[in-house]
Amino acid sequence: MDVLKIREQIPVCQNMTYVNTGWSGPSPFSVVKAIKDRLDLEMNQGPTTSEVYQAGRDIQANIKTAMADLINASVDELCVTRNTTEGLNIVMNGLTWEEGDEIITCDLEHSSVLIPSYYQQHRHGAVVKVLQFNPNENRESILEKISDAITDRTKMVFLSHVEYSTGLRMPVKEIRQLTKSREIFMLLDGAQSAGHIALDMKDLDCDFYSIPGQKWLLGPEGVGALYIRQDLISQVQPTFVAGRSSLSPGNPYGFEPNVESMDKFLLTSTSVALQAGALEAIRFVNDPGVAAIEERDLDLSTILKQALVDVPGINLLSPMDRQDSTGLVSLTVDGMTPEEAVNRLWQEHRIVCRQVSFPPGLRISLHFFNTEEEVEQVVEALKRLV
Numbered sequence: 001m002d003v004l005k006i007r008e009q010i011p012v013c014q015n016m017t018y019v020n021t022g023w024s025g026p027s028p029f030s031v032v033k034a035i036k037d038r039l040d041l042e043m044n045q046g047p048t049t050s051e052v053y054q055a056g057r058d059i060q061a062n063i064k065t066a067m068a069d070l071i072n073a074s075v076d077e078l079c080v081t082r083n084t085t086e087g088l089n090i091v092m093n094g095l096t097w098e099e100g101d102e103i104i105t106c107d108l109e110h111s112s113v114l115i116p117s118y119y120q121q122h123r124h125g126a127v128v129k130v131l132q133f134n135p136n137e138n139r140e141s142i143l144e145k146i147s148d149a150i151t152d153r154t155k156m157v158f159l160s161h162v163e164y165s166t167g168l169r170m171p172v173k174e175i176r177q178l179t180k181s182r183e184i185f186m187l188l189d190g191a192q193s194a195g196h197i198a199l200d201m202k203d204l205d206c207d208f209y210s211i212p213g214q215k216w217l218l219g220p221e222g223v224g225a226l227y228i229r230q231d232l233i234s235q236v237q238p239t240f241v242a243g244r245s246s247l248s249p250g251n252p253y254g255f256e257p258n259v260e261s262m263d264k265f266l267l268t269s270t271s272v273a274l275q276a277g278a279l280e281a282i283r284f285v286n287d288p289g290v291a292a293i294e295e296r297d298l299d300l301s302t303i304l305k306q307a308l309v310d311v312p313g314i315n316l317l318s319p320m321d322r323q324d325s326t327g328l329v330s331l332t333v334d335g336m337t338p339e340e341a342v343n344r345l346w347q348e349h350r351i352v353c354r355q356v357s358f359p360p361g362l363r364i365s366l367h368f369f370n371t372e373e374e375v376e377q378v379v380e381a382l383k384r385l386v
């Protein structure tokens with residue numbers, strides 16, 4: 001992988017040490033150019049002129065195919081969304097919940113997992129079981145805790161593939177084995193996985209998976225995708241509906257719901273320009289390939305963790321074992337709140353990272369465009385904070 005060449009195409013790399021991809025990834029030139037080109041075309045030629053309109057339809061079809069290919073799903077099992085959370089809400093609000101249905105999740109989760117779960121408790125009397133995990137809980141223990149929590153009322157296991165708080169990589173294939181034999185739904189939040197680790201829906205065989213375009217894929221904010229396994233599409237009712245949610249949209253006197261197609265979740269207008277940018281972003285990460293990116297991100301985070309593990313005053317929260325790790329590394333600095341540490345890294349070193357709330361920590365995101373020198377710079381800056 002030619003990291004220097006990759007960096008030349010991402011302007012932010014020339015201006016600062018950007019280690020915050022887990023929040024929002026920096027876009028390459030080509031992504032922003034694709035967005036601008038499409039906006040210019042619409043401005044100059046009109047968005048509904050037949051050629052412009054048709055080119056937009058092509059972009060919409062191409063982004064759907066690119067997202068499906070990225071996660072090895074069929075195009076019929078995918079719809080383009082605005083972000084991860086929209087996809088998670090489509091599933092959570094589209095399934096039928098009854099009093100006592102149990103949702104198993106854990107306390108390392110993002111609010112986009114916890115809040116849609118609690119809303120089913122609030123509205124329908126579902127029971128949210130929040131398992132207590134250590135920030136670097138080992139996989140045997142994760143599986144044991146999930147297995148122990150399952151009852152004959154468990155309807156869903158809802159987790160992130162990669163925990164945003166500590167970068168812990170969940171043993172999703174093993175969890176799938178626990179759920180499949182008991183006919184329990186598995187919904188995965190892929191906010192921290194798409195473009196970061198290689199994804200294969202056919203191999204994983206999970207039920208629902210939602211991804212964003214703006215984080216590890218380096219696309220613009222506003223484009224994501226939702227996967228629903230083919231045989232489950234009809235079980236998820238669309239919450240918001242429009243023409244494509246009907247098989248007879250033009251008939252004012254008759255109505256037939258669109259049950260089988262992912263199109264039922266699509267509303268009306270959307271930003272083709274942003275989708276053009278997302279398409280370019282997928283091309284950009286597909287060049288080195290996500291499998292190679294996954295290894296590079298792991299190499300970088302290993303260097304960071306090895307350099308910090310014995311530093312007095314720095315406490316790593318993330319797992320050390322490579323199979324449980326990702327490019328996300330969380331830690332605390334003695335005597336300082338994560339917020340203070342994040343602010344000082346920016347003000348004193350031009351290092352951009354973020355704090356996470358539970359467990360409280362400072363989080364560094366390392367992606368393929370980051371360099372070993374930048375990791376070293378982060379290590380030195382953290383030592384100086386101590």
Ligand SMILES: Cc1ncc(COP(=O)(O)O)c(C=O)c1O
Nearest residue numbers: 083084085110112160164191212
């Ligand atoms: C695990 C997780 N889920 C959901 C989100 C929200 O992502 P989006 O803006 O794509 O909905 C994030 C963002 O940080 C996240 O880390």
